Amino acid sequence: xxxxxxxxxxxxxxxxxxxxxxxxxxxxxxxxxxxxxxxxxxxxxxxxxxxxxxxxxxxxxxxxxxxxxxxxxxxxxxxxxxxxxxxxxxxxxxxxxxxxxxxxxxxxxxxxxxxxxx
Amino acid sequence: xxxxxxxxxxxxxxxxxxxxxxxxxxxxxxxxxxxxxxxxxxxxxxxxxxxxxxxxxxxxxxxxxxxxxxxxxxxxxxxxxxxxxxxxxxxxxxxxxxxxxxxxxxxxxxxxxxxxxxxxxxxxxxxxxxxxxxxxxxxxxxxxxxxxxxxxxxxxxxxxxxxxxxxxxxxxxxxxxxxxxxxxxxxxxxxxxxxxxxxxxxxxxxxxxxxxxxxxxxxxxxxxxxxxxxxxxxxxxxxxxxxxxxxxxxxxxxxxxxxxxxxxxxxxxxxxxxxxxxxxxxxxxxxxxxxxxxxxxxxxxxxxxxxxxxxxxxxxxxxxxxxxxxxxxxxxxxxxxxxxxxxxxxxxxxxxxxxxxxxxxxxxxxxxxxxxxxxxxxxxxxxxxxxxxxxxxxxxxxxxxxxxxxxxxxxxxxxxxxxxxxxxxxxxxxxxxxxxxxxxxxxxxxxxxxxxxxxxxxxxxxxxxxxxxxxxxxxxxxxxxxxxxxxxxxxxxxxxxxxxxxxxxxxxxxxxxxxxxxxxxxxxxxxxxxxxxxxxxxxxxxxxxxxxxxxxxxxxxxxxxxxxxxxxxxxxxxxxxxxxxxxxxxxxxxxxxxxxxxx
Numbered sequence: 001x002x003x004x005x006x007x008x009x010x011x012x013x014x015x016x017x018x019x020x021x022x023x024x025x026x027x028x029x030x031x032x033x034x035x036x037x038x039x040x041x042x043x044x045x046x047x048x049x050x051x052x053x054x055x056x057x058x059x060x061x062x063x064x065x066x067x068x069x070x071x072x073x074x075x076x077x078x079x080x081x082x083x084x085x086x087x088x089x090x091x092x093x094x095x096x097x098x099x100x101x102x103x104x105x106x107x108x109x110x111x112x113x114x115x116x117x118x
Numbered sequence: 119x120x121x122x123x124x125x126x127x128x129x130x131x132x133x134x135x136x137x138x139x140x141x142x143x144x145x146x147x148x149x150x151x152x153x154x155x156x157x158x159x160x161x162x163x164x165x166x167x168x169x170x171x172x173x174x175x176x177x178x179x180x181x182x183x184x185x186x187x188x189x190x191x192x193x194x195x196x197x198x199x200x201x202x203x204x205x206x207x208x209x210x211x212x213x214x215x216x217x218x219x220x221x222x223x224x225x226x227x228x229x230x231x232x233x234x235x236x237x238x239x240x241x242x243x244x245x246x247x248x249x250x251x252x253x254x255x256x257x258x259x260x261x262x263x264x265x266x267x268x269x270x271x272x273x274x275x276x277x278x279x280x281x282x283x284x285x286x287x288x289x290x291x292x293x294x295x296x297x298x299x300x301x302x303x304x305x306x307x308x309x310x311x312x313x314x315x316x317x318x319x320x321x322x323x324x325x326x327x328x329x330x331x332x333x334x335x336x337x338x339x340x341x342x343x344x345x346x347x348x349x350x351x352x353x354x355x356x357x358x359x360x361x362x363x364x365x366x367x368x369x370x371x372x373x374x375x376x377x378x379x380x381x382x383x384x385x386x387x388x389x390x391x392x393x394x395x396x397x398x399x400x401x402x403x404x405x406x407x408x409x410x411x412x413x414x415x416x417x418x419x420x421x422x423x424x425x426x427x428x429x430x431x432x433x434x435x436x437x438x439x440x441x442x443x444x445x446x447x448x449x450x451x452x453x454x455x456x457x458x459x460x461x462x463x464x465x466x467x468x469x470x471x472x473x474x475x476x477x478x479x480x481x482x483x484x485x486x487x488x489x490x491x492x493x494x495x496x497x498x499x500x501x502x503x504x505x506x507x508x509x510x511x512x513x514x515x516x517x518x519x520x521x522x523x524x525x526x527x528x529x530x531x532x533x534x535x536x537x538x539x540x541x542x543x544x545x546x547x548x549x550x551x552x553x554x555x556x557x558x559x560x561x562x563x564x565x566x567x568x569x570x571x572x573x574x575x576x577x578x579x580x581x582x583x584x585x586x587x588x589x590x591x592x593x594x595x596x597x598x599x600x601x602x603x604x605x606x607x608x609x610x611x612x613x614x615x616x617x618x619x620x621x622x623x624x625x626x627x628x629x630x631x632x633x634x635x636x637x638x639x640x641x642x643x644x645x646x647x648x649x650x651x652x653x654x655x656x657x658x659x660x661x662x663x664x665x666x667x668x669x670x671x672x673x674x675x676x677x678x679x680x681x682x683x684x685x686x687x688x689x690x691x692x693x694x695x696x697x698x699x700x701x702x703x704x705x706x707x708x709x710x711x712x713x714x715x716x717x
Contacts, residue, residue: 047392056337060287075402089260092257
């Protein structure tokens with residue numbers, strides 16, 4: 001599997017996770033997998049959707065930054081809602097989904113130039 | 119004929135991989151036989167049994183075997199490290215009936231409050247002045263459809279330890295060339311991380327953030343690495359110092375796949391934006407982590423690992439800015455608590471070292487094990503530094519990183535916990551040095567692998583002793599959980615809930631609608647003062663007494679054995695209070711008058 005294919009596969013997997021998180025929350029599902037899906041979403045999706053464009057190396061550091069940015073953006077989103085007195089976790093989730101999903105779609109559809117990321 | 123590639127990638131790693139699976143099978147067989155209900159002063163090590171210990175030893179042997187191969191497999195090492203993380207950090211979660219540790223329940227209460235009200239209570243508790251982690255927890259709780267955050271407590275240690283893996287690996291990758299040294303460092307980080315700061319808490323999340331920021335700076339900071347090693351030009355004092363401690367220029371150029379100047383400017387800018395955002399989140403989420411991050415930034419700048427002084431300055435400015443404006447409600451009225459211990463080096467050392475070494479003779483063995491583990495890691499770090507130096511590899515900059523967090527406990531006692539926090543933050547860098555005690559650069563060393571297996575087996579057993587050594591009082595018995603649940607089910611809002619100590623699974627809900635006493639680290643051992651508290655309360659008042667509180671008082675406060683039983687006896691013979699709930703060792707008392715208001 002090439003680096004490009006694996007990158008596209010990762011973005012596609014995150015896109016599926018995003019869709020699952022949005023569906024489970026908006027449908028107020030009582031599925032036992034919902035907590036695990038939500039934790040995975042907040043840890044993985046927002047940051048990796050953005051950091052994925054940077055094509056950083058090595059992979060361990062890129063993954064660490066993706067996780068860090070994900071949790072930092074999720075924390076900021078929650079905290080801004082608290083400070084502004086507009087506490088609505090579902091709306092916060094939707095904002096994160098709306099930021100992340102287009103980035104992930106772009107990463108799935110657009111081919112980076114070969115060699116640029118070597 | 120098997121090709122060399124297949125031989126090294128598949129056949130040779132098959133042996134250690136199989137042994138790792140055997141270790142996991144032994145662990146799975148051992149678990150159902152563990153009974154944590156009658157743990158003594160040594161904690162869970164008393165009940166884990168030989169099969170569990172065997173699984174740990176097999177894991178360490180398998181890991182050493184994997185590193186002894188001519189070409190160690192990164193995938194195998196990653197699998198083995200994840201297996202180690204699971205085995206070490208799920209013990210309490212699996213064998214105990216209820217999630218453990220009273221502070222985690224309190225943090226669940228903070229999360230519950232934010233989830234319900236979308237606001238903060240900075241006057242109730244200082245931690246609300248740094249609310250980022252709790253707000254994140256509240257958002258996860260609500261979007262996950264959870265009724266309360268107690269559900270997050272049980273698996274939090276496993277979650278956080280897995281989260282640390284990527285940044286710790288990234289830091290080791292920035293530090294050393296050889297895969298053996300790198301993975302040995304990651305392994306040592308986990309077997310030596312007995313601190314237990316990975317429960318549901320702001321410090322657990324912020325330790326992760328700090329690791330990420332350090333990893334990002336080491337890999338992508340502007341001008342980093344071009345300052346490292348003999349490439350340095352100039353004669354200034356700082357330049358000469360950096361040249362002396364900097365490290366291997368040859369590594370800097372080859373291993374990272376290009377100097378930072380080859381990373382396109384827009385990507386570098388975005389990475390710096392990410393670093394600034396994460397640092398800002400650390401600043402609003404935890405009071406201690408920004409200070410340690412500033413110290414690490416300073417060490418990275420001093421040793422040339424980060425090219426700019428702007429990072430430590432930015433971190434300090436954010437910290438002071440937020441402390442002045444965002445955390446104003448905390449420090450107004452608490453200035454003495456915040457600044458009072460600064461400069462009182464002797465008092466802080468005493469609170470951090472002497473103040474923590476107390477308890478029964480049996481429990482002191484646990485404390486000895488903790489000190490022993492720290493000393494073993496420090497000795498391994500010193501040996502590793504020396505071995506690397508003799509082999510021509512300068513690792514002094516990592517020694518600087520390792521000592522950078524320690525001034526914290528000279529500045530602040532932090533409730534006697536600053537030394538623990540410092541050790542935690544020092545561990546990723548100390549582990550890098552310690553790994554050099556077994557392997558240097560890319561060289562294969564069967565003896566090093568055998569020594570690593572042996573020493574990490576000892577450290578792993580020490581981990582179980584040190585990490586779960588407080589389990590006699592940190593473990594939550596079902597009867598304790600039921601007693602607290604009974605109060606929440608029966609006590610009218612506004613009631614006062616009194617306990618002999620804070621070591622209870624309480625305050626996980628309604629933190630603002632009940633009056634809790636003690637809300638701090640005080641301990642109530644005098645029956646008269648308990649009755650005065652109950653009688654002095656405005657609404658109904660209840661007193662909870664549990665076995666865990668009694669052991670907590672004995673081990674941490676040096677109270678006489680059976681002190682809470684004596685207090686219970688006096689309360690029962692007093693005539694003004696009666697037992698309204700009794701299950702196992704847990705009792706709930708109420709004033710006779712209070713019963714009238716019960717539903």
